[in-house]
Amino acid sequence: MTEYEPLELSMPAPAFRPGDVPDFSDRAFTLPGAVRKPPVDEEPEDMRDLAFQTIRVLTDDGVAVGPWAPELSPEELIAGVANMLRVRVLDRRMMNAQRQAKTSFYMRALGEEAVACAFQTTLEPGDMSFPTYRQQGLLVTAGYPLVDMMNQIFSNEADPLKGRQLPIMYSSRAHGFFSISGNLATQFVQAVGWAMASAIKGEKAIATGWIGEGSTAESDFHSAMVFASTYSAPVVLNIVNNQWAISTYQGVARGHATTFAARGVAFGIPALRVDGNDYLAVYAAARWATERARRSLGPTLIEWVTYRAGAHSSSDDPSAYRPKSEASSWPLGDPIERLTNHLIMLGAWTMADYEALEVSIEAEVLAAQTEAEAHGTMAGGPNAPRDIFEDVYEEMPTRLIEQREEAGYS
Amino acid sequence: MTSMNMVEAIRDAHVVAMEADDSVVVFGEDVGYFGGVFRCTQGLQERFGPTRCFDTPISESGIVGTAIGMAANGMRPCVEIQFADYMYPGYDQIVSEAARLRHRSAGDFTAPITIRMPAGGGIFGGQTHSQSPEALFTHVAGLKTVMPSNPYDAKGLLLSSIEDNDPVIFLEPKRLYHGAFSGHADGPVTPWKKHELGEVPAGHYTVPLGTAAVRREGAEVTVLAYGTMVHVALAAAEQAGIDAEVIDLRTLVPLDIDTIIESVVKTGRCIVVHEATKTSGFGAELSALVQERAFYSLEAPVRRVTGWDTPYPHAQEWDYFPDPVRVAKAMKEVLAY
Numbered sequence: 001m002t003e004y005e006p007l008e009l010s011m012p013a014p015a016f017r018p019g020d021v022p023d024f025s026d027r028a029f030t031l032p033g034a035v036r037k038p039p040v041d042e043e044p045e046d047m048r049d050l051a052f053q054t055i056r057v058l059t060d061d062g063v064a065v066g067p068w069a070p071e072l073s074p075e076e077l078i079a080g081v082a083n084m085l086r087v088r089v090l091d092r093r094m095m096n097a098q099r100q101a102k103t104s105f106y107m108r109a110l111g112e113e114a115v116a117c118a119f120q121t122t123l124e125p126g127d128m129s130f131p132t133y134r135q136q137g138l139l140v141t142a143g144y145p146l147v148d149m150m151n152q153i154f155s156n157e158a159d160p161l162k163g164r165q166l167p168i169m170y171s172s173r174a175h176g177f178f179s180i181s182g183n184l185a186t187q188f189v190q191a192v193g194w195a196m197a198s199a200i201k202g203e204k205a206i207a208t209g210w211i212g213e214g215s216t217a218e219s220d221f222h223s224a225m226v227f228a229s230t231y232s233a234p235v236v237l238n239i240v241n242n243q244w245a246i247s248t249y250q251g252v253a254r255g256h257a258t259t260f261a262a263r264g265v266a267f268g269i270p271a272l273r274v275d276g277n278d279y280l281a282v283y284a285a286a287r288w289a290t291e292r293a294r295r296s297l298g299p300t301l302i303e304w305v306t307y308r309a310g311a312h313s314s315s316d317d318p319s320a321y322r323p324k325s326e327a328s329s330w331p332l333g334d335p336i337e338r339l340t341n342h343l344i345m346l347g348a349w350t351m352a353d354y355e356a357l358e359v360s361i362e363a364e365v366l367a368a369q370t371e372a373e374a375h376g377t378m379a380g381g382p383n384a385p386r387d388i389f390e391d392v393y394e395e396m397p398t399r400l401i402e403q404r405e406e407a408g409y410s
Numbered sequence: 411m412t413s414m415n416m417v418e419a420i421r422d423a424h425v426v427a428m429e430a431d432d433s434v435v436v437f438g439e440d441v442g443y444f445g446g447v448f449r450c451t452q453g454l455q456e457r458f459g460p461t462r463c464f465d466t467p468i469s470e471s472g473i474v475g476t477a478i479g480m481a482a483n484g485m486r487p488c489v490e491i492q493f494a495d496y497m498y499p500g501y502d503q504i505v506s507e508a509a510r511l512r513h514r515s516a517g518d519f520t521a522p523i524t525i526r527m528p529a530g531g532g533i534f535g536g537q538t539h540s541q542s543p544e545a546l547f548t549h550v551a552g553l554k555t556v557m558p559s560n561p562y563d564a565k566g567l568l569l570s571s572i573e574d575n576d577p578v579i580f581l582e583p584k585r586l587y588h589g590a591f592s593g594h595a596d597g598p599v600t601p602w603k604k605h606e607l608g609e610v611p612a613g614h615y616t617v618p619l620g621t622a623a624v625r626r627e628g629a630e631v632t633v634l635a636y637g638t639m640v641h642v643a644l645a646a647a648e649q650a651g652i653d654a655e656v657i658d659l660r661t662l663v664p665l666d667i668d669t670i671i672e673s674v675v676k677t678g679r680c681i682v683v684h685e686a687t688k689t690s691g692f693g694a695e696l697s698a699l700v701q702e703r704a705f706y707s708l709e710a711p712v713r714r715v716t717g718w719d720t721p722y723p724h725a726q727e728w729d730y731f732p733d734p735v736r737v738a739k740a741m742k743e744v745l746a747y
């Protein structure tokens with residue numbers, strides 16, 4: 001008879017905790033330029049290798065190398081820096097505004113701005129994104145006015161969402177940005193449905209879905225994958241792997257066992273794993289995936305490898321669960337610095353140009369904030385109109401009319 | 411007029427809706443080629459093609475989640491959850507997403523979706539094929555909840571639901587699909603072809619959401635019921651010889667409160683009958699509304715006759731099911747005050 005030892009579990013834990021010196025030298029990222037670029041219509045079973053490598057374009061010296069290096073003009077690259085900077089400055093100012101009680105809550109995209117900003121440039125008017133709460137770069141790049149974002153953040157009298165939604169949970173159909181839900185993963189499968197409808201109607205617009213690496217553990221992730229692959233929906237499904245789900249490191253969603261991109265393989269969905277801090281790699285991969293969708297070649301899953309350099313939200317203090325120096329130790333660097341270095345290396349730009357852009361964006365964001373604050377802030381008022389009974393239904397039912405009176409609304 | 415059972419009436423509503431509006435799409439588990447386990451979508455795929463009516467993976471969150479995305483893209487999905495008991499994996503999508511989308515986006519996005527699901531017991535379905543989860547929907551702001559009791563209403567209410575611009579939960583009392591069931595476990599059902607409400611007009615008509623129907627006029631006690639329990643209540647009144655006024659609510663949200671209060675003011679007594687469990691059931695809401703609005707007309711406490719607060723049993727199904735004997739007993743009790 002075989003003698004067995006008592007059973008035991010594997011309890012995952014991150015490599016570094018507060019007080020440790022983070023050392024990512026054992027993270028084996030593929031070298032820039034080393035991943036092949038298949039034609040968009042290659043058979044999914046022939047592309048499985050892509051899920052286990054990391055597509056990178058920019059070298060440490062700021063040179064764009066390999067088959068994924070896109071042809072973007074200096075003007076387009078400068079616009080990329082500008083949009084990422086807009087997000088970063090907006091985030092800094094709104095985080096400060098939260099500390100001043102001008103809003104109740106805020107979430108920054110610090111360190112992962114390239115993912116949304118570069119992706120948005122591959123989308124067309126009419127396409128629809130189903131974002132999570134850290135894709136403000138989609139809206140900013142789509143040209144949504146900063147002042148409208150701030151009006152929503154401040155829940156003021158000009159808030160397009162009338163004070164009903166948690167700050168940063170934007171919605172703008174006109175900018176291809178679906179209403180954000182605070183419930184995780186729900187929007188991933190909705191993106192698939194939107195894309196299916198587009199195909200059923202014989203239209204040409206595509207959808208993008210967004211999810212964090214932690215939320216891939218939700219059943220809705222699986223639902224989205226199975227529907228997308230079953231019907232070959234024209235959708236790009238994006239996993240933003242920023243390493244941390246509040247205090248929970250990616251290993252608790254089984255991120256160290258394999259890649260998140262590998263989850264596409266089982267569904268027969270082509271899957272890319274991409275350096276999300278490399279603006280050029282993000283652009284190239286997004287262009288490739290959206291091209292597949294537009295040609296009815298089916299869904300693509302993309303894992304964007306990045307790092308959440310800031311706190312989860314204004315209510316979070318990451319020093320309680322990870323080393324303070326972890327963000328600066330992250331081996332894939334900062335997306336704004338890396339694209340700026342590339343522009344300088346190209347000879348298209350100078351550090352003085354960057355500094356001038358920074359000054360101008362600081363002024364732009366400040367002007368937007370001044371305008372938004374003239375419409376009120378959370379603490380200072382005037383607040384959004386008191387119309388919570390509107391829009392529960394298309395037509396207000398009797399019971400809500402009665403409750404509205406009871407609440408003292410006139 | 412054509413004689414139809416409830417399955418045929420529901421199928422006919424689909425045909426009318428899909429012919430009138432290309433944006434109506436129908437999908438769910440087994441609903442496409444096969445036409446649904448209860449046959450409510452039979453023939454739709456053949457008639458309208460595989461992108462208008464199709465089979466889905468076994469994923470209720472996927473069915474409801476994709477429906478929300480489609481609705482945001484201008485379609486009007488009417489989806490089937492195979493049994494109401496299977497709804498729970500899709501509940502987050504219903505409650506957190508479909509119900510709130512209009513409000514949270516200030517009307518930027520809406521979810522004009524109909525979610526059909528067979529509900530109720532009496533078919534020896536055990537605890538996973540018998541539940542009546544209506545109160546889990548009536549509790550949620552932003553949803554409408556409908557339960558027809560006959561073929562005529564089923565078609566008219568389903569067309570209203572599909573045409574409504576808000577999400578509608580459409581509960582189908584599966585015990586009534588093929589005939590009016592009075593709650594006598596051993597007795598035969600009354601086939602719909604022998605029932606006046608089995609006469610269904612051809613083509614388009616609607617029964618508006620939010621209007622109840624008085625199925626039996628009476629002076630002694632008001633009985634509030636919906637779905638299968640309408641027929642149980644009618645049987646109880648006849649057997650007990652009680653002059654009950656039986657109101658078929660038809661839609662729970664929006665609720666036709668005026669018809670209810672008018673009746674209670676007339677009779678002075680009220681009982682509520684539903685198959686779902688008692689505690690926090692929709693009967694509690696009805697009871698509260700009646701005492702809030704007709705207190706000085708009441709001669710007796712409002713009584714509830716419901717399923718017990720247990721899981722729906724299998725072999726003991728008829729111990730759980732609120733039958734005419736229990737309903738008649740409650741009527742007599744409130745008449746004794």
